[in-house]
Amino acid sequence: MCGGKVSPEEEAIAAESKNIDKQLKAEELELIKVNKTTTKILLLGAGESGKSTILKQFKLIYGSGFTDEDVKSYKAAIRGNLVICAKSLVEAMDTLKIPYGFNPKDPANTALLNESNELTSASNEAKSPHQRKRTESNSKESSDGNKIVKSDDPLAQLAAKLYDIAGGSTSSPPAATLIKGAIIFHADSLADSEIAAIKTIWKDSGIQYCYRRANEYQLLDSCAYFMNDLDRLLDQKYTPTQQDILQARITTTGVSEHHFIISKDQSYRIFDVGGQRSERRKWAPHFEDVNAIIFLIAISAFDQTCTEDNETNRTIHFSVVESLNLFQSICNHAMFRTTSMVVFMNKIDIFKDKLETVKVSSYFPDFTGANTYEAASEYFAHRVTESNKYTESKNVYIYYTWATDTSQIRTVFLTVNVILLQSQLASVGMI
Numbered sequence: 001m002c003g004g005k006v007s008p009e010e011e012a013i014a015a016e017s018k019n020i021d022k023q024l025k026a027e028e029l030e031l032i033k034v035n036k037t038t039t040k041i042l043l044l045g046a047g048e049s050g051k052s053t054i055l056k057q058f059k060l061i062y063g064s065g066f067t068d069e070d071v072k073s074y075k076a077a078i079r080g081n082l083v084i085c086a087k088s089l090v091e092a093m094d095t096l097k098i099p100y101g102f103n104p105k106d107p108a109n110t111a112l113l114n115e116s117n118e119l120t121s122a123s124n125e126a127k128s129p130h131q132r133k134r135t136e137s138n139s140k141e142s143s144d145g146n147k148i149v150k151s152d153d154p155l156a157q158l159a160a161k162l163y164d165i166a167g168g169s170t171s172s173p174p175a176a177t178l179i180k181g182a183i184i185f186h187a188d189s190l191a192d193s194e195i196a197a198i199k200t201i202w203k204d205s206g207i208q209y210c211y212r213r214a215n216e217y218q219l220l221d222s223c224a225y226f227m228n229d230l231d232r233l234l235d236q237k238y239t240p241t242q243q244d245i246l247q248a249r250i251t252t253t254g255v256s257e258h259h260f261i262i263s264k265d266q267s268y269r270i271f272d273v274g275g276q277r278s279e280r281r282k283w284a285p286h287f288e289d290v291n292a293i294i295f296l297i298a299i300s301a302f303d304q305t306c307t308e309d310n311e312t313n314r315t316i317h318f319s320v321v322e323s324l325n326l327f328q329s330i331c332n333h334a335m336f337r338t339t340s341m342v343v344f345m346n347k348i349d350i351f352k353d354k355l356e357t358v359k360v361s362s363y364f365p366d367f368t369g370a371n372t373y374e375a376a377s378e379y380f381a382h383r384v385t386e387s388n389k390y391t392e393s394k395n396v397y398i399y400y401t402w403a404t405d406t407s408q409i410r411t412v413f414l415t416v417n418v419i420l421l422q423s424q425l426a427s428v429g430m431i
């Protein structure tokens with residue numbers, strides 16, 4: 001075949017072989033496409049940031065929803081959640097020193113409060129400017145958002161005084177004593193006495209005041225959702241709704257893998273991990289071949305201390321600070337140099353509510369903007385994006401999410417899917 005004339009048969013064979021090559025190439029490309037668009041995603045973030053709730057939304061939106069088995073186990077979990085909430089509340093009544101029946105709006109309390117305010121301002125007047133400055137900085141000792149703000153609220157002090165006068169923890173009503181002794185469990189049903197006790201304490205004005213101070217101790221975010229609907233949840237024929245399941249809290253231990261087909265071109269392998277500190281050492285074995293990380297930060301917790309700190313009495317950090325540090329270490333991890341980072345700034349519903357009464361600058365003094373949702377969320381988003389050291393090789397995409405709201409999450413997922421598909425195709429040079 002050195003420059004000789006090519007016969008029509010040979011021509012046909014060459015054309016056929018060209019065709020086959022073309023077809024193979026197309027099939028290979030298709031194969032690559034299919035393989036490359038199976039995105040391996042890790043759901044990361046601190047405990048209670050909402051990872052498993054996002055996974056539940058994947059099941060609802062792209063999977064077959066909750067199975068009968070799921071519903072059964074969540075029914076028991078929800079009842080367990082009720083006991084946990086009731087227990088957290090009655091325990092906090094003692095740690096915060098709030099007497100049962102305490103009503104901040106009671107005229108007698110208002111009068112006492114005015115009296116103590118007058119006394120405080122008289123004593124402040126008598127102090128030198130230097131002494132005054134020291135008292136003020138003691139009550140709000142927070143320079144880097146990393147130290148706890150000490151409560152010098154006159155109402156909290158009045159409650160504590162009345163608590164001591166009433167006899168402290170010995171003055172707890174029988175319902176509270178019963179709850180204190182209750183064992184936390186996942187159960188299909190609760191004893192009648194426990195049901196009655198939970199109902200009684202939730203109606204107590206002191207407990208309601210304690211609930212409003214939930215940033216000072218650990219309480220499940222779904223506490224009010226469940227407690228305000230006790231009759232329905234405790235009915236013998238109760239079956240959890242989708243929303244109840246989204247609100248239910250089961251702490252994740254270990255790592256679980258889940259598969260979802262998003263479209264004909266896109267499928268996900270999602271890994272849900274436990275976010276509590278003791279769980280984080282189980283993350284690393286899953287770091288190989290990760291295409292994207294969805295990292296959750298509960299921004300509503302900007303005034304909240306960390307669970308584990310409360311348990312061990314170690315140095316107290318704000319949980320958002322811990323989340324930002326955790327994000328920084330993941331984002332700048334050598335194995336994730338080119339891994340797309342999608343950050344869900346989660347629990348914006350609670351965040352918005354909180355901003356009505358709580359100042360971000362009290363906990364993050366370098367925040368100088370207006371105490372609005374727009375300014376505060378932008379501030380936290382900036383804290384996230386500025387952590388990325390690999391600005392040349394990857395992007396950090398920020399979304400504000402309400403993980404328990406399926407329609408909001410559906411919209412968020414649509415844009416996340418587009419971004420993940422594009423960045424994955426780009427990473428294999430296909431766009």
Ligand SMILES: Nc1nc2c(ncn2[C@@H]2O[C@H](COP(=O)(O)OP(=O)(O)OP(=O)(O)O)[C@@H](O)[C@H]2O)c(=O)[nH]1
Binds near residue numbers: 046221248347403
């Ligand atoms: N109101 C509100 N509650 C939320 C939101 N996201 C999650 N929650 C609730 O927060 C609690 C904790 O959520 P999970 O999804 O269990 O948190 P996690 O990150 O999986 O926690 P670990 O498994 O311990 O790592 C649950 O009761 C959820 O219903 C949100 O955006 N708004």
Ligand SMILES: [Mg+2]
Binds near residue numbers: 051250273274
């Ligand atoms: Mg979880």
